[in-house]
Amino acid sequence: MQREGPARPTGADGAGFVRLYVEQRERIISVIRRIGVSDADAEDIAEAVFLALYERMQSAPPAEPVGWLLVAARKKAANWRSRLFHSRELLTANENLEKLAPDPAPLQDERLASAEARGLARRLPPDLRDAVRLCEDGQPWQQIAASLGISRAGVYVRLHSAARTLDRLINVEHRRQSHGRTATDQGSLRP
16 A cells, blocks of 8 residues: 655664654644635645755754644645635736737727727827737737746736726826816826
8 A cells, every 4th residue: 555645764863853754744734725725735835845845854853843834835825725716817917818809890980999098098108008019919828928037927917907097097087187287288107
C-alpha cells in the first residue's frame, strides 16, 4: 500500500516530522477548508505546507512548528483563493471586453463619442494610455503584458484604472459643458 504524503524523512528529526505530519495533517486541512478551499485543493495545499516546513527544518527549524504550520496554511490558502478569484475576474473581464467591442460600422454619433473618448484617453498617464492603446488594437492580455513588461494582473490593473480615470474625466467634461466651459478652456485635466 502506497503511503500518502512526503517521503519518509530520516535522521534525528525525521521521526519527529513524521509524528507532526500524522498528528497535524487533518487539523491543517480543516484550517484550509475553513478559508474556502475545495477538498482536493485543500489536500494539495496541506502537502505544500508540510513540504515547506520540512525544507525549513533542514536549515532553520521554527521554534513552534505547529504554529508555523497554521500560519503557513492560512497564508497559502488565502493566496490560493486570491488567485482563484482573480483568475475568474480576469476571465469575466475579458468576456465583457469582447462584448463591448466596437461595431465595425459605427453611426455618426458613435464616431463623435469615439473621437471624444480618444481625446480623453490622450490625457491618461502614459502607462495607462499604452495599455488602453494595445487593448484597442485587439491584442490579447498575454501580448500586452509582454509588450509592457508587466504581468497579466498588471494589465488588468492598468485597464481597470484607465476605465475609472476615463469615467471621471467624462463626468468632469459633462459638468463643465453643462456650465458652459470645456476641458480645453481649463487646460489638461488630471484625475
